Amino acid sequence: MIFTLIQKEFILEWRQRYAINGIILYLASTVFICYMSFNLKLGLVDPIIWNALFWVIILFTAVNAVAKSFLQESYGRTLYYFSLVKPESFIISKTIYYSGLLLLMSILGFLFYAFVMGNPVQDKFMYLLVLCLGSIGLSSTLTLTSAIASKASNSSSLMAVLSFPIIIPLLLVLIKASKNAMDGLDRSVYTDQLLTLVAINALIMGFSYLLFPYLWRS
Amino acid sequence: MKKTWWKILAVAILIYAILGALLFDAPRLNILNETIRNLHFHVTMWFGMIILLTASMVLAIRYLRTGNQKFDLYSVELANVGVLFSILGLVTGAVWANYAWGEPWSGDPKQNGAAVCLLIYLAYFVLRNSINDEQQRGRIGGIYNIFAFAALIPLLFILPRMTDSLHPGNGGNPGFNAYDMDSRLRIVFYPAVIGWTLLGLWMASLRIRMRKVQKQLED
Numbered sequence: 417m418i419f420t421l422i423q424k425e426f427i428l429e430w431r432q433r434y435a436i437n438g439i440i441l442y443l444a445s446t447v448f449i450c451y452m453s454f455n456l457k458l459g460l461v462d463p464i465i466w467n468a469l470f471w472v473i474i475l476f477t478a479v480n481a482v483a484k485s486f487l488q489e490s491y492g493r494t495l496y497y498f499s500l501v502k503p504e505s506f507i508i509s510k511t512i513y514y515s516g517l518l519l520l521m522s523i524l525g526f527l528f529y530a531f532v533m534g535n536p537v538q539d540k541f542m543y544l545l546v547l548c549l550g551s552i553g554l555s556s557t558l559t560l561t562s563a564i565a566s567k568a569s570n571s572s573s574l575m576a577v578l579s580f581p582i583i584i585p586l587l588l589v590l591i592k593a594s595k596n597a598m599d600g601l602d603r604s605v606y607t608d609q610l611l612t613l614v615a616i617n618a619l620i621m622g623f624s625y626l627l628f629p630y631l632w633r634s
Numbered sequence: 635m636k637k638t639w640w641k642i643l644a645v646a647i648l649i650y651a652i653l654g655a656l657l658f659d660a661p662r663l664n665i666l667n668e669t670i671r672n673l674h675f676h677v678t679m680w681f682g683m684i685i686l687l688t689a690s691m692v693l694a695i696r697y698l699r700t701g702n703q704k705f706d707l708y709s710v711e712l713a714n715v716g717v718l719f720s721i722l723g724l725v726t727g728a729v730w731a732n733y734a735w736g737e738p739w740s741g742d743p744k745q746n747g748a749a750v751c752l753l754i755y756l757a758y759f760v761l762r763n764s765i766n767d768e769q770q771r772g773r774i775g776g777i778y779n780i781f782a783f784a785a786l787i788p789l790l791f792i793l794p795r796m797t798d799s800l801h802p803g804n805g806g807n808p809g810f811n812a813y814d815m816d817s818r819l820r821i822v823f824y825p826a827v828i829g830w831t832l833l834g835l836w837m838a839s840l841r842i843r844m845r846k847v848q849k850q851l852e853d
Binding site: 560564565567568569570574577578580581582584585588589612616619620623624627630631633 | 698750751753754757760761764765766770773774776777778780781782784785787788789792793
């Protein structure tokens with residue numbers, strides 16, 4: 417069931433390629449704006465700023481990418497899904513699909529960002545792992561907030577208001593862990609940060625799994 | 635909640651706690667000195683806030699379970715008082731930090747966490763106000779309330795412990811454990827927590843009654 421739903425998301429995305437192209441373009445132009453406005457190459461930009469700027473770009477891209485997950489669904493189609501599938505499988509499929517999408521986006525973003533701004537990352541494997549955990553966490557938080565915001569009026573601005581404060585704890589740990597990977601510290605030094613990330617992800621996913629059925633009913 | 639004995643109890647405890655906080659003998663600890671008396675005003679606010687917001691979340695769960703509008707009303711008003719407590723906690727902390735740390739806001743992890751927590755609950759009120767239908771408002775507000783509480787736990791209890799903080803208890807300052815042992819503070823601190831929390835409940839119950847009357851006047 418979940419697999420069919422993911423497949424459906426995939427086909428929908430493929431049919432309206434302008435949406436995903438738009439997000440890629442959004443990502444690329446944000447990276448370029450940062451590059452131009454800082455007017456700096458690696459060596460001049462501080463590693464802390466390099467890392468924080470990257471995560472801010474990913475955050476904004478994620479909000480834009482995931483915002484449409486529920487906002488795009490029309491009323492009639494929601495009713496149709498309601499009669500066909502269980503709410504739990506619906507939210508799980510959305511979360512998995514958007515985690516994948518976001519992971520793709522963040523890897524693309526990382527490549528382009530490293531291309532123009534230089535690449536100071538030393539432990540690339542761990543940085544990728546943090547990126548992966550970050551994509552999962554961001555997408556699961558944003559999927560639920562998008563579902564909440566889609567029920568209210570002026571939902572696009574509400575989406576940012578609702579999700580940013582909730583994301584901050586996740587983002588702080590992400591920035592810290594990725595900074596450690598960037599500096600190439602010994603992996604055992606920040607394993608506890610990775611475990612915290614996994615725990616926060618599990619917490620968010622557990623809550624969206626439990627809460628979504630109530631949201632679905634209205 | 636209309637009984638009066640617990641309101642009298644709250645006032646009595648608070649008179650005792652305020653007098654005790656200002657007049658009783660306090661232990662001399664380095665760095666903190668006499669400012670340790672702020673424990674009874676500042677830290678009690680956070681204890682009260684956590685209790686009120688936990689109650690608000692539990693009531694939100696009950697609302698989602700039963701659909702009874704009454705629980706939604708309770709949940710919102712408790713969150714309202716919880717937010718008031720967190721603002722007071724920030725203000726009392728800032729006044730204290732002005733003397734203890736030299737500036738009211740120094741970007742301490744716990745300060746930032748508390749500010750973010752305030753943002754989350756303000757977003758909750760924005761969300762509620764942007765939904766017109768009453769049942770919808772209750773349900774979606776309740777869901778966000780529970781989700782917000784889940785975000786609050788890492789923010790206030792896990793993240794500050796992972797970094798160094800200027801707060802007592804971290805970075806070499808005498809902390810809660812050090813004066814937890816001290817019965818001179820304990821005999822004021824725990825009653826003060828109960829007193830402030832009861833006062834918060836009283837405020838919430840007044841607002842709940844006011845809202846009920848307003849609703850009846852509208853109908």
